[in-house]
Amino acid sequence: MELISSQNSPFECILFDLDDTLYDGEIGIHGFLKKNIEDFLSIKCKVSPEKAFSLRSEFFCSHGSSLAALLALGYDIHPDEYHSYVHGKLPYELIQPDTSLLHLLRSIHQTKILFTNSDREHAKKALMRLGIDENIFERIICFETLNPHLFSEDPLSPNMDQIVVLKPSPSAFHAAIRISGYDPHRMLFVDDSEKNVVAGKSLGLNTALVGKKVMKCEDADYLLEGIMNLREEVPEIWKMNNWSTTSVRA
Numbered sequence: 001m002e003l004i005s006s007q008n009s010p011f012e013c014i015l016f017d018l019d020d021t022l023y024d025g026e027i028g029i030h031g032f033l034k035k036n037i038e039d040f041l042s043i044k045c046k047v048s049p050e051k052a053f054s055l056r057s058e059f060f061c062s063h064g065s066s067l068a069a070l071l072a073l074g075y076d077i078h079p080d081e082y083h084s085y086v087h088g089k090l091p092y093e094l095i096q097p098d099t100s101l102l103h104l105l106r107s108i109h110q111t112k113i114l115f116t117n118s119d120r121e122h123a124k125k126a127l128m129r130l131g132i133d134e135n136i137f138e139r140i141i142c143f144e145t146l147n148p149h150l151f152s153e154d155p156l157s158p159n160m161d162q163i164v165v166l167k168p169s170p171s172a173f174h175a176a177i178r179i180s181g182y183d184p185h186r187m188l189f190v191d192d193s194e195k196n197v198v199a200g201k202s203l204g205l206n207t208a209l210v211g212k213k214v215m216k217c218e219d220a221d222y223l224l225e226g227i228m229n230l231r232e233e234v235p236e237i238w239k240m241n242n243w244s245t246t247s248v249r250a
């Protein structure tokens with residue numbers, strides 16, 4: 001791979017989170033997701049809806065996700081079973097086509113990579129609803145990319161300290177940086193989670209935190225009310241205007 005020769009823009013690659021970043025978290029998808037996870041926990045763990053509500057919160061704090069906690073606790077669950085349940089029933093129609101976002105992404109000539117904890121099917125559906133061709137991204141780094149061991153017949157490496165790899169774990173960021181092939185100092189990571197931004201910053205990424213309620217985050221180089229604020233808050237993305245002659249990648 002030949003690195004892009006950039007004299008103006010500090011960024012050669014931009015990592016975009018998906019959920020609550022490329023579309024507004026206030027449309028309510030997340031509430032449905034939480035409810036679906038609680039229903040799944042209620043069935044699998046044979047607990048009441050009230051207990052499932054507290055378990056989901058406990059699992060998120062202890063393991064980063066309910067799936068990670070269930071696997072760590074020894075439940076025999078395939079990730080596809082979990083994802084098809086918790087994402088399969090989501091009201092995707094709440095995600096509306098966003099031509100402004102499409103134009104914004106098209107105007108960014110650096111390497112664009114989607115970096116999400118969600119599974120590939122969810123990413124495809126959400127992008128389709130947004131009216132974004134997934135091929136606008138050079139890569140989609142998703143649950144399956146970060147966790148190939150969960151889809152293989154090979155036993156888990158005894159050296160692996162995590163059963164499930166997700167942001168904000170350093171392993172997830174190391175994978176994304178390795179896959180992208182860029183120096184993290186020449187990458188911009190855009191995400192709505194402060195935990196993720198803190199983790200990304202600690203590994204050398206430039207960071208932009210997205211969210212209407214975000215007032216301050218020392219590890220965020222940029223604070224964005226929404227993804228569309230990227231143009232005014234991070235104009236250096238567009239500084240370079242001769243990408244067509246210099247952005248040569250093998």
Ligand SMILES: [Mg+2]
Binds near residue numbers: 017018020021191192
């Ligand atoms: Mg997110």
